[in-house]
Amino acid sequence: MKDFSMVPAEEILFSMIWLIEVIVMIELVRRSIRMWKVILN
Structure with missing residues (x-):
């Protein structure tokens, strides 16, 4: 650990x-996964 x-x-x-x-990337991935679950169900 540097000072x-x-x-x-x-x-x-x-x-x-x-x-x-x-x-931001993690949030986008989570939103797209949620969106795909809604579309596929």
Whole structure:
């Protein structure tokens, strides 16, 4: 675990953006699965 004062701001920003993208992708997948269940039933 690195100290936050040693980590560049760009790296923190990049990891935050990556985390948000992963959360959005998971949410989209869950919604599409729910939608397919409604369509197939």
